[in-house]
Amino acid sequence: MISSKPTDSRSTGAAVAFRGVSVAYPGAAAPAVRDVDLAIGGGTFAVLLGPSGCGKSTLVRTINRLVEPTSGTVLIDGADARERDATDLRRGIGYVIQAVGLFPHYTVAQNVGVVPSLLGWDRARIARRVDELLALVRLEPARYRDRKPRELSGGEAQRVGVARALAAEPRVLLMDEPFAAVDAIVRASLQDEIARVHRELRTTIVFVTHDVDEALRLADRVVVMNAGRVVQTAAPDDLLRAPADDFVRDLVGVDAQTRRLASERPLIER
Ligand SMILES: Nc1ncnc2c1ncn2[C@@H]1O[C@H](COP(=O)(O)OP(=O)(O)OP(=O)(O)O)[C@@H](O)[C@H]1O
Ligand SMILES: [Mg+2]
Missing domain, CATH: 3.40.50.300 (P-loop containing nucleotide triphosphate hydrolases)
Incomplete structure (x- = not known):
């Protein structure tokens, strides 16, 4: 059940x-x-x-x-x-809200990597984590990591929001x-x-x-x-x-x- x-x-x-x-x-x-x-x-x-x-x-x-x-x-x-x-x-603590609130001038990868950057992770570790998370929410990393939020559908933007919230393993x-x-x-x-x-x-x-x-x-x-x-x-x-x-x-x-x-x-x- x-x-x-x-x-x-x-x-x-x-x-x-x-x-x-x-x-x-x-x-x-x-x-x-x-x-x-x-x-x-x-x-x-x-x-x-x-x-x-x-x-x-x-x-x-x-x-x-x-x-x-x-x-x-x-x-x-x-x-x-x-x-x-x-x-x-x-x-x-990851936090996802209805209005996704992605940073419009950041790429998808930069959005997902916000908290790891604040935590001082090195670049290679952040890049690995970003790709891992995009794959987790079923967004092919190579296709999506360099896009801007305006180039995403509503559902894709929500996925990026979920990936961002999960980035630092909350x-x-x-x-x-x-x-x-x-x-x-x-x-x-x-x-x-x-x-x-x-x-x-x-x-x-x-x-x-x-x-x-x-x-x-x-x-x-x-x-x-x-x-x-x-x-x-x-x-x-x-x-x-x-x-x-x-x-x-x-x-x-x-x-x-x-x-x-x-x-x-x-x-x-x-
Ligand atoms: N910052 C605030 N200042 C004053 N009152 C507030 C504030 N935020 C919420 N409230 C009030 O507190 C009550 C609970 O609001 P809350 O946002 O927690 O409800 P909710 O269950 O999430 O509602 P919804 O399903 O509409 O999102 C409501 O009466 C609301 O008007
Ligand atoms: Mg509410």
Whole structure:
């Protein structure tokens, strides 16, 4: 069954845990994130699912400290994220967002090599790593490495964004609606790629979507949020079989039974 993948003992991903994390933006009527307790095991593919404005992006950004919790603690491999230098922390955490944000004047290779360059890797090592990553996201290095972002399709640009986020071998990869802006066919192929990359690298992935099918397809653990709170954390099958409340039941939809049947066939070979 696709959701019951055992924890891999070779896992290189870091564990991420939230202890009583709340975030209140200044002047907001209600906190964006409320008292979240959540543990994401090293190497887990976790997907945050929930309606617009429920706090998914805010929660994800507390991991790389683009947002600081108002109260509570974020732990990465058991260590308080606040005690790490923020820049240093961010170089060790890949981050992919919907608007890819490639540097327009850099080539594909320069974009992918940004963090390794900042880390002072030598040129030959960066070049090797860039080619390895382009191959990993199925962009033939010889064809793509010298192109500029404007010479890429939307789906190719997203692949470069994923390669860039993976460049310095991050132990945690944050992906905030990374495939929302591409069409359904490209999206399905990008989903296949990220599932394969996860299988190969065993990095911890925290992926945000409001697409239920995308969540069920990719996740080891689905984390359902509503109005700043985590309302259920479960493997996809368990979410469909036993939604915690009416909100989750409505979210996964009336055709949950159909989805459950479909999920019993391997959508993605794992
Ligand atoms: N920088 C900010 N300052 C003030 N309020 C913010 C800020 N960022 C987000 N918010 C508010 O916090 C709440 C949660 O926002 P967040 O972006 O985390 O939601 P989301 O679940 O990612 O939504 P979406 O699916 O639309 O991306 C929303 O009410 C939003 O308006
Ligand atoms: Mg968001």
